[in-house]
Amino acid sequence: MGNLPPQRITPDYPFLSVGLDFAGPFTIINRKGRGSRLIKCYLCLFVCLRYKCIHLEAVSDLTKDAFIMTLRRFIARRGRPTEIFSDNGTNFVAAAKELGSFIKQNQEPLFDFASQNLIKFKFIPAYTPHFGGLWEAGVKSAKHHIKRVIGNSHLTFEEISTLFTQVESILNSRPLCPLSSCPNDLLSLSPGHFLIGRPLTAPPAQYLGDSKENYLQRYERLEKIQQHFWQRWQRDYISEMQQRTKWKSNAAKLSVGDMVLLSEDNAPPLSWKLGRVLRLITGSDGIARVADVTTNRGCVRRSLVRLCKLPTAEELRG
Structure with a gap:
């Protein structure tokens, strides 16, 4: 296992160095009511390399303009990053070919936009998703369960944007380590502390896990999906907190000319x-x-x- 890069261990502002990844596609409807049709949307994930804070954005399509607008929304709310790390395009998301070719086809326009805003784009080597383990873990935490809890439900773009924001709040409330060594202190440090200075708490809502969807309004269905995501994600996160052993010895024995x-x-x-x-x-x-x-x-x-x-x-x- 290699040493952590300086962006992971140097104290600085949240989202100054970020990892970027796309996930999807998700099937949504273009509007409510009769005559609506199914369209695609995508999830754009930004993760802070220092404090593991996560920012989720819904993207309507895979075009240069849509991505730049997504980046502008992120900068407007989180501040301008100095570095953006990403996959190399050829393995952006292996299951979706359009995601894989998106960055590859738009590298020059994205570089031009980033250079004008003093942002450095850095790509990891091709076919090495473990080099971007931080944002790959974020995509797994978000996409893995979002797709399962949505199921066959077709949300509007506004509803899925709301769901992504609620999922972002859940991921930013995860405990990272104890807040202090005091035996009477039961608080933990979370990514939310670096964003707003205190834990993220949700307003109390009625439990809808046992309710039938046929009797729920659209907003209540969205609340049920969020509660279902929370139940699935917290079980997986607790299991991931167990100690893992990986890459403890140097097994590579390559030489120049081999x-x-x-x-x-x-x-x-x-x-x-x-x-x-x-x-x-x-x-x-x-x-x-x-x-x-x-x-x-x-x-x-x-x-x-x-x-x-x-x-x-x-x-x-x-």
Whole structure:
């Protein structure tokens, strides 16, 4: 496991360095009443790298203008970030091809907008979602349960925006650590403390978990969906708080010049992409986790977990 980057451990304002990811699509209706039709919308997630605060935005479509307006709404409410980290586009969301090609097709206009606002866009290497574990965990916490609690319900854009905001409040109220070491202090530190200086609390509402949807108004159905999300998410979050063991030893033994096999998710049958390691890129702790590989189609940058070293003649004889 590598060292945490400076953006994770240096105290500063919330949302100064953020991770960005998209999720979806979600099916909604364009308006209430008879004659409505189904359309798509998407979830845009911003996560603060320092304090794990989460900001959720509903996006109507995958266009450059829609994303820039989403970014403007985020800046207007949370302040302008100095750095935005994101996936590389080719694996933006593996299940949705339109999400995967969105950033790739609009890199130049997004860079122009960001540079005008003194924002740096930084992309992690391709096919390495574990490099963006912070925002991937946020997408899992939000999207995994939102899709399940919505089910076959078709909300309007205003309703799903409200739901995303309520989900954001739930995620920002999660306990991170004790607020003090006093044995009589039962309060915990949450991302909400860094946003408003105190815990986020919801106004009391009637429990609707056992109510039938046929007898509920649209707002009550939305409240029931939020309560259902809370029940599912809190069970998963408690289980994730248990100790996890991962990447405790350095198993990579690549050297410059080694022939490797590139692990590609969408490679056609019998097409093995081979290459030779051109350069190993080390982190602040001196351990290499990314390499530049020369292939017959040029030089590509890949994480070591996506490279499989071919045994040499000496290793085969030994």
